[in-house]
Amino acid sequence: MKFEKKDILGMKDLTVDEINIILETAESFLEISTREIKKVPTLRGKSVINLFYEASTRTRTSFEIAGKRLSADTINISASTSSVVKGETLIDTARNLEAMNPDVIVIRHSAAGAPHMLARMLRQSIINAGDGSHEHPTQALLDMMTIKEKKGRLDGLKVAIVGDIMHSRVARSNIYGLSKMGANVVLAGPATMLPRDIDKMGVAVYTNLEEAIVDADVVMMLRIQLERQNQSIFPSLREYAQHYCLNRTNIQLAKKDVIVMHPGPMNRGVEISPDIADDPSYSVILDQVNNGVAVRMALLYLLTGGNE
C-alpha cells in the first residue's frame, strides 16, 4: 500500500489501486466525525489554502471542516474578496501563495486545466475542487464511497447519470472513476446537453430518462444550471422537468433497491421531485455530504506525506 501522487487533479489519472486506497482510508476517517471531540492531531502545523474562484458552499465548507478535523490550519480565499478583483493573474496569485509555504492548495476555477497548471508550477500538493466543465474528482470519490457503502461494491452496478452532461464536471469525473472500477455507466439528457462523441468514453447514451434508468442500481441526477437557460439549450424549465424529472412514477423502472444521488445544489421540482429527494428509502444525498468530509480528510492525509 503506497500512495505516491503529489496532486489530485482528476479521476482520469488515478489508478484502480489509488482509488481503492483513497476509499479505504476515507472509510476509516468516517468514525472521527461521529465522535464528541471531532478532531485528531495528525496534521498539526500543516496549512491548507482553499482558493475558490467560483461560488461554493458544500465543497469549500467540506474541505475546511476536513482540514480542521485533522488539526491543519485552513485558510479560505474567494476570488471576490482577494486581489483577483484588482486584476492579479492566477499565476501571480499562486506564486505569492507558494511563497507563504502552505502544504496543500485546493483550487476551484472556471477554467479547465487551471489546477493542472498550478500542479506543474508549484511544489505544493494541488487538489482540484472543480475546474470548468472538466473534472471534480473529490465529488466522484465521495459518490463512489457512498455507492460502495450502500451497495457493498462498485463492480457490475448499473449507474445512470441524468441531466446536463455537457457542462457537468461531476459527470465527467464519475464516468472516468466508475468505469475504471467496473461499473456500467449510462447517460441520459436532451441532445443539446450531450457532448458529441461522449459515447467514446465507453458509456451508453440515451436521450430518454426512462430508457436509461431501467434496472439501474444507482440514479445520479445532475443540477440544471439555471444560469444557462438563456443559452437556448432547453426551451423552458417546465418542459425540461416534464421529460427529465425523476419522480415516483419513473423511478419504478429502476431496481427496487435503487439509490438516488445528487451532487447539489438541488433544483427541487426541476431535475428531482421533492418526494424522491426527501425519501430516505431512495435518497442518499445527505450521506454523500457526510462522506465528502471523510474523502477530503483522506486526501489531505495521503497527500501530506512530507517526502521532501
Added chain:
Amino acid sequence: MAENKNVKVVMDNDGIDRCLTRIAYEILEKNKGMENLVLVGIRTGGVYLAQRLQKKISAIEDKDIPLGILDITLYRDDISSSSKKPALGKTKIPFDLDDKKVVLVDDVLFTGRTIRAAMDALIDFGRPKLIQLAVLIDRGHRELPIRADYVGKNLPSSFWEAVSVNLMEKNGIDEVIIEEET
C-alpha cells in the same frame, strides 16, 4: 537479508496462552472484578490479544466484557515526518469511556510511543476513570515514562533486534520470535 538473520523462538503457542490466562486473572484481581472494566486493543496485534483476553475474562466471570479497537496512526508523533503515510485502520469504540476502567492491550511494549499515542486517542473519546496497560512482551528501551501493569514476559533485547509476536489470526502461527542481525 533474510539469510543474515538469526531467528530465535522465545515463546510458543502454549507459552502465549498461559501468559494470557495469567494476565486475565491479574486484571480481575487488581480491579476486584469486572465492574466498569473495558478492554481496548491497539491495532493490529493488540486487537487479537484483546479478543483472547475478552474470551478468557468473560469465561471466568460468566459475563461479557466490552471490547474496543483503536488505531493510533493519527496520533503518532512521527506522522508529519514519515515519508509515506501508514495505512489507516478503523477505530471502533462502541461504548462510552467516561468513568470506565480501561485496559489497553498491545503485543510488544518498546519505546512507549505507541502507548502515549493510544492514551491521547482514548482521552479524545472520554474521561476514563483509569487506564491500565497489558502487553504480551516488554522488551525495554523506553523513551517515555510509561510502564505496563500486566506483562506476559520481560524480554531483554538489544535496540537493533526485531521482536515479533506472530498470532494465528494474522500469521497462521502463535509464536514470539526475536531476530538478530548478524
